[in-house]
Amino acid sequence: MTNELPAGRRLQNLIYRAGLYGRRPHVPVNSTALYDAAAKKMSPRARGYINGSAGTEATAAANRTAFDRWQLVPRMATPVTVRDTSVTLFGEPLDSPFVLAPIGVAEMVHQQADLATAEAAATTRTPMTVSTQASVPMEKIAAKLAGTPWYYQLYWGSSDEVAFSMVRRAEAAGASAIVVTLDTFMLGWRTQDLDNGFLPFAHGMGIGQYTSDPEFAKLVEARLQATSPKEKSSDEARPTLAAVRALMNMSRRYPGSLRQNLRSPYPRAAVETFLEIFSRTDLGWTELARLRDTTDLPIMIKGIQHADDARQAQRLGFDALWISNHGGRQLDGAIPSLDALVDVRQTVGAEMLLIFDSGVRTAADAIKALALGASAVAIGRPYLYGLALHGAAGVSSVLDYFAAELDISLGLMGVSDIADLDEQHIRPARS
Structure with a gap:
């Protein structure tokens, strides 16, 4: 029997011990404080681009409100001395269900941009999703990841030659999967960017x-x-x-x-x-199926919100679905991704791999998504806030916080294995 503390308590104790000497975390733990600190480091244009959403930003707000409509149901007197938070994605075992969502133009918040994010991903062994809109070529990012699993997120524009070239490059550089983003075939009506003219x-x-x-x-x-x-x-x-x-x-x-x-x-x-x-408004399921002739890598379809689209992607044999509304950045007034997750899981059954993002700010949010059917949860804006504050170390801190909170929260719920999370651990909020 080991006397080693679980990961969550270890980090918790380290923070409290440092507090005895008057030292607080360089990167705030509280999600609101994290954003507030990062916002002070960003230019107005960077804040508008990174934190802004479409139109009145109703979709971004709905993403957050959706989490409040569900409540976790803890169970008592259940031994949880050891908690297993591991998952397996595309045959690769991982210590946690978290992945880094694709975020472009990271250079707006830190000079090292995607390289700093990759360093943190390697340190924490968190899969990174490399964006087509990255500031650094994927080959350099892959080298920095040093063997950590990564996925390539493809924006399929009007040039098939460029799209297929990028897929081939990702395969050659060691990507574990291709993520085709469907919800950004043209830019949404992003009012903060428009007001900045940027x-x-x-x-x-x-x-x-x-x-x-x-x-x-x-x-x-x-x-x-x-x-x-x-x-x-x-x-x-x-x-x-x-x-x-x-x-x-x-x-x-x-x-x-x-x-x-x-x-x-x-x-x-x-x-x-x-x-x-960049823009392509005629991309359909027939064209998407052509990717099978371009790569042997698993293919994820990102941006799914409707059950019929999920069913079509499943029928065509795609390997995974990524449930997302782009963090509210594309369509104002769209349904929250958490609601879409429930519909899609019911449609595709229990076996299909589902990644979830949009509105995730804490590990408690992630637990709700996992209990509702997500296979893994992607972290977006929070890690970019960490990047803005302290580069690679800032991203690592945010990822450590998510992992620690996940470990502690599972224990408090009476869950010793993340694979056991299901509908018995969650219920709709009662008014």
Whole structure:
């Protein structure tokens, strides 16, 4: 019999012992305090982009309210000396049910961006979902992950060549699965970004996967070849101060030296090409099925909210569904993801792998999702707040908090194995 404390109590004790010497956590544990501290470190544009949602932000609010409609039901006098929080995803055993949701443009909050997140993922062995809108090429992120499982999240734009190239790159770099995001085939009506007049991609941010992709490079080259000398001279006439700043930002982020990039048309052409190919409004189930011919990796479909869509994805043989409304960032007034999770699990049965995100702020939230049928839970904004505060160490702290709270909460519920969580541990709130 071991005398070692479970992970949750170990971290809890460490924090309280440090408090005896007047030391508080560098990264706040409370979710509201975490955001408040991170917000002070972010620029107004970064706050708007990261924390903003679509329209009146009703969907984001509904995501949170949905958790309040469910209550956990603890059981007493049940031995919980040891708690098993492990799960298996795509054949890979993991210490917890948490994964890092894909978040683009992390450079807005920290210079090391996705590399710092990858370092934290490796430290805590938490699977990372690498975004198409990452600031760093996936190959560099994969190297930093040092063998930790990771998934590649694909935005399938109007260029099949670029999309399939990125899938092949992810497979070659060691990804464990491909996550196809369906809910962002064009940007939602994001009012905070619109009021700021700010789209990070237009400034060359968050396009590191594209500028490192050979198929995308061909499109940029073709664009430059098709641009007439008259159009070039017209574009360069009487630039405004804002335009000069934008060009500087593009040039800093484009591969190569800043001096060379400032003299080159490629950085601006790359941004224009990205903006041209990002949206795709004609992507259907027939096209999605073509991915099977491109990769042998498991394929997850992200953005599922309707039971019929879940049924169609299951019929086509996709390996997992990711229940998400993009954290409320796409469609104002949409149903909360937790409600969608209940419907989808009833539709697809008990065996299909379901990842859940949207509105998760604590491990108690995650427990509710797991009891309602989620196989794993993705953490989004909270880890980015940790990144804003203390880089890789900040992300690790947030992940440690989630793991510790999960361990303690399971114990308090009388659950010794996370696999035992089900409908007996949760009930609708009574008014």
